[in-house]
Amino acid sequence: MAIVNNDFHEILTGRHSVRRFDPSVKISRDEMKEMLEETITAPSACNLQAWKFVVVDTDEGREKLHKYFMKFNFPQVDKSSAVVLFFGNTLAYKKYSQLWHSMYEAKKVTKEAMEAALNTFMPLYEKADQQMLVADSMVDTSLAAMQFMLIAREHGYDTNAMAGYDATKAALTMGLDPKQYIxxxxxxxxxxxxxxxxxxxxxxYPLSELVDFE
Structure with a gap:
């Protein structure tokens, strides 16, 4: 493990957006996998885990990002160790039965619990419209993205969350199905x-402007 900071308060309050990265710093793919393994412990609706990650850490990959990112994000794209793209997977439910069966075989859940979950949640997703599938996947993936940024701090790294790009081109440019991956x-x-x-x-903003108690 490459953890350099176990102080959660410092991780939380010390995180801020960095736009000027040290190009000499390289993160190994093994460490990136470690961080993403930690990331996927994030919560998700019905444990659907409706996310997909694309790690861009090569010159060829960065060139692809140049095709649809806004120019003001080019410094982060070009100088960071990597750019991790977070996509929502609207068809994650198609692997849901397989997931629960593997949990049952590993004796993590009873057969009754497995059947109850599948009978309750699978019909909801199988009958859901695209709007619901997109919304669910975006919530799940947003939780994972925030978790990833905190994990990056745990490993001693800085991050910058970016949405300055043409979303209509993102999936296609990275070789993904745009109907499935948001x-x-x-x-x-x-x-x-x-x-x-x-x-x-x-x-x-002051907390008093943001919070109501009922």
Whole structure:
């Protein structure tokens, strides 16, 4: 494990968007897989896990991103160690039965619990319209994306969440079916360039403007 920080409060409050990355910092694919293994412990609706990740860490991959990203995100695309694309998978339910059967075979759930879950949730997704499938997958994938950014801090890295791209081209450009895979977010990951100017320190709205108690 490449964990360098187990202080959750520092991970949470120390995370901020970095736009100037140190191009000399490279994250191995083994460590990236470690971080994504941690990422997929994120919660999801009905444990559907309706997400897919594409890790862009080659020059060829970055060229693809240049085709549909806005130019103001090119510094992150070009200088970060990698850009992880988070897509919602609207057809994740098609593997749902297989998932529950594997849980049953591993004795994680009883047969009754498996059948109850499949009989309850599968019909909902099989009959769902595209709007519901997209919404569900975007919520699931957003949770995973936030978790990934915190995990990156745990491993000593910085991130920048990006949505400045042509979403209609994202899946096709990366060789995915655009009807099945919905772009949710792109996250650049690496380390802040120590020679770059300081990043902007943002402020938050007062909690009193955001919270009601009933």
């Amino acid at each position: 772009p949710v977010m792109a996250i650049a990951i690496g380390k802040h360039d120590p020679n770059a100017e300081d990043e902007i320190t943002t402020s938050r």
